[in-house]
Amino acid sequence: MPALRALKPAALTVATGLAGVLVGFWANAAFFPGTSPRQPIEFSHKIHATDNAIPCLYCHTQARRSTVAGVPSVRKCVDCHNIVAKDRPQIRKVMSYWANQQPIPWIKVHDLPDFVYFPHKRHVQAGVACQTCHGKVETMHRVKRVAPLKMGWCLDCHKAHAVEHGLDCWTCHK
Known part of the structure; x- marks a missing residue:
């Protein structure tokens, strides 16, 4: 059917455009500010860090000693929740992970590409507050990304605070 052959390029264009839009929405959710994935445990930093003043x-x-901040082990949660709020549904979920000797499968919110070397320890030891990059996490019931965490954003911060590395950026980025 010659009439249908004429529609094939248009159909492919529409399908490609739709796929592009879907990939764009996924990339936006995965890599840009505002990202706030649902976690396996509804953990509230507000309750822990603000209401209970846990640093x-x-x-x-x-x-303070590694390139990654890491997430606490289930053991760290159990140490308190063996006693505190142990009858709440989310705490029972934590205890289920503990009983099954499984880590909680947290979904990274501040996930940098594998090729990025970001030493948390240098920033923590230099007195950079967690909120500088992560926002006011202590007020969040569900953590969301508030900064793009892209190279230009980091460089702007380093320039603003006159941070010297002893290297010119162009040493590596020619």
């Missing part, structure tokens, strides 16, 4: 580094202990 970031109490749970994210690796941040």
